[in-house]
Amino acid sequence: DGGITQSPKYLFRKEGQNVTLSCEQNLNHDAMYWYRQDPGQGLRLIYYSQIVNDFQKGDIAEGYSVSREKKESFPLTVTSAQKNPTAFYLCASSMQVNQPQHFGDGTRLSIL
Amino acid sequence: GIQVEQSPPDLILQEGANSTLRCNFSDSVNNLQWFHQNPWGQLINLFYIPSGTKQNGRLSATTVATERYSLLYISSSQTTDSGVYFCAVEGDYKLSFGAGTTVTVRA
Numbered sequence A: 001d002g003g004i005t006q007s008p009k010y011l012f013r014k015e016g017q018n019v020t021l022s023c024e025q026n027l028n029h030d031a032m033y034w035y036r037q038d039p040g041q042g043l044r045l046i047y048y049s050q051i052v053n054d055f056q057k058g059d060i061a062e063g064y065s066v067s068r069e070k071k072e073s074f075p076l077t078v079t080s081a082q083k084n085p086t087a088f089y090l091c092a093s094s095m096q097v098n099q100p101q102h103f104g105d106g107t108r109l110s111i112l
Numbered sequence B: 001g002i003q004v005e006q007s008p009p010d011l012i013l014q015e016g017a018n019s020t021l022r023c024n025f026s027d028s029v030n031n032l033q034w035f036h037q038n039p040w041g042q043l044i045n046l047f048y049i050p051s052g053t054k055q056n057g058r059l060s061a062t063t064v065a066t067e068r069y070s071l072l073y074i075s076s077s078q079t080t081d082s083g084v085y086f087c088a089v090e091g092d093y094k095l096s097f098g099a100g101t102t103v104t105v106r107a
Helices: none
Strands: A003-007 A010-013 A019-025 A031-037 A043-051 A054-057 A065-067 A076-077 A087-096 A107-111 B004-007 B010-014 B019-025 B031-037 B043-048 B052-057 B059-064 B069-074 B084-091 B095-097 B101-106
Touching: A003 A087, A010 A019, A019 A031, A019 A107, A031 B010, A043 A065, A043 B095, A107 B052, B004 B059, B004 B084, B010 B019, B019 B084, B019 B101, B031 B069, B043 B052, B069 B084
Parallel strands: A010 A107, B010 B101
Antiparallel strands: A003 A019, A019 A076, A031 A043, A031 A087, A043 A054, A065 A076, A087 A107, B004 B019, B019 B069, B031 B043, B031 B084, B052 B059, B059 B069, B084 B095, B084 B101
């Protein structure tokens, strides 16, 4: 089935540790996105990528890093510089920018 | 960035009732989407509607781009309609989300 797969569903991070969230899509979409959702709020854009080997900062990129080495993969690393990483992280993709975005099921990250 | 305001913030419905959710945005947009987030956090696409009217079963949506608002209609609501409804607009390569409308449908 075509879709967006995020893993893991739940992730726990120790203080000072970097963690990487996986996002894979088999929709042959060029554009991919990472969003953060805090309780009771809408989604905020962390990073986006319009095409392989290119990515841009969103509204809240500090403390995060990404790579886009393959069209189908857009991993997000939450670094130790992100002081409040506890949140729900959602990955999305679209055929191109300004086209409908489709979302994965998300990863819940918590601090131990 | 584009500001997105949704109203009402909360809505409680009796099963079978109809309702209207509103989304106002501050600038012209290339894309507008309505999503439903279920209790497990899954974000489901409802409509891609930068302008005009669309219908999908008991749901329909209308966007008046020139007046910078969109409406989502839920008819004959069911308990499975409960969740948070988000409006998101795209002006410059990114979706800006509203804070959502939390809908609770009671049996």
